[in-house]
Amino acid sequence: EAGVAQSPRYKIIEKRQSVAFWCNPISGHATLYWYQQILGQGPKLLIQFQNNGVVDDSQLPKDRFSAERLKGVDSTLKIQPAKLEDSAVYLCACRSGGAYEQFFGPGTRLTVL
Amino acid sequence: GQNIDQPTEMTATEGAIVQINCTYQTSGFNGLFWYQQHAGEAPTFLSYNVLDGLEEKGRFSSFLSRSKGYSYLLLKELQMKDSASYLCAVRDPNAGGFKTIFGAGTRLFVKA
Numbered sequence: 186e187a188g189v190a191q192s193p194r195y196k197i198i199e200k201r202q203s204v205a206f207w208c209n210p211i212s213g214h215a216t217l218y219w220y221q222q223i224l225g226q227g228p229k230l231l232i233q234f235q236n237n238g239v240v241d242d243s244q245l246p247k248d249r250f251s252a253e254r255l256k257g258v259d260s261t262l263k264i265q266p267a268k269l270e271d272s273a274v275y276l277c278a279c280r281s282g283g284a285y286e287q288f289f290g291p292g293t294r295l296t297v298l
Numbered sequence: 299g300q301n302i303d304q305p306t307e308m309t310a311t312e313g314a315i316v317q318i319n320c321t322y323q324t325s326g327f328n329g330l331f332w333y334q335q336h337a338g339e340a341p342t343f344l345s346y347n348v349l350d351g352l353e354e355k356g357r358f359s360s361f362l363s364r365s366k367g368y369s370y371l372l373l374k375e376l377q378m379k380d381s382a383s384y385l386c387a388v389r390d391p392n393a394g395g396f397k398t399i400f401g402a403g404t405r406l407f408v409k410a
Contacts, residue, residue: 189340220400227302227385227400228341241397276340285329285389287398289340 187211189290191277197296203265206293208277210258216240218287219252219262220276228276234260267297300324302401304386309407310376318371318404320386328396331387332360332371335403341385344371373406381408 190209198204210217215236220228231250233241236257245252249268254260264271274294278287301323310316322330329348333341347353347362347369359372371384383403390397 225402227387227402229400230397233397285331285346286343289342291340 189277189279189288191275191290191293193293194291195294195296197298198267199298200269201266203263204267204295205261205263206275206277206295208260208262208290210260210277210279211281211288214279214281214288215257216280216282217254217260218276218278218280219260220278222274222276222292224273231262231275264295267295269297271295272297300388300390300399302386302388302399304384304401304404306402307405307407309409310373312376312378312408312410314376315372315374316376316406318373318384318386318406320369320371320401322367322369322386322388322401324388324390324392324399326390326392327364327388328391329389330360330362330369331385331389331398332358332369333385333387333400335383335385337382344384376408378408378410381406 192207217234219231222228231245232252234254237254252262274292276292277290280287304320332344335341345360352361357374362369383405385403386401387398
């Protein structure tokens with residue numbers, strides 16, 4: 186089966202600019218996650234979707250970050266405006282119902298200058 | 299609170315055995331994962347323990363003691379390609395949607 190697709194793979198922006206990331210999960214995987222991984226740290230959950238509904242967004246900085254999963258398939262994560270501390274890899278992952286394992290995409294490496 | 303501790307770095311020799319420890323304190327527990335992450339790549343699943351004891355899968359084994367809040371990942375017959383970060387993660391049912399909480403990872407360097 187095809188894996189998790191993410192784009193772009195790399196993005197460099199200046200602070201206060203906006204940026205959007207896209208994720209296409211494995212077909213049929215109802216649960217979708219966005220993680221932020223800062224260099225040298227483990228992934229931190231930003232938001233979790235079950236189909237197109239939000240299950241957990243408690244660690245999403247809602248003043249600048251937003252995410253949606255229209256039709257319960259693809260998802261986009263947006264940052265507006267970006268700050269220097271947003272420099273990180275943004276990982277998308279998915280999981281099928283009843284399974285424990287999460288499948289991760291290759292990530293988008295964001296650099297904010 | 300939620301806390302997962304692992305050593306920051308370890309170095310081992312090709313062909314040897316290495317044990318990576320993980321201790322955790324979470325509000326709830328519904329299983330512990332180990333993921334492997336090569337530099338610049340996505341994490342990939344290695345193991346999942348929900349009951350106490352040792353689970354063996356080829357060269358990799360994972361152990362869990364729920365009463366001690368402790369797990370380890372054992373890598374045997376180390377190969378150069380095993381140089382990577384190893385992430386310990388706990389599935390917490392008390393966090394919304396069975397959140398998976400990751401540790402910072404242990405960077406393993408395998409030398410010839």
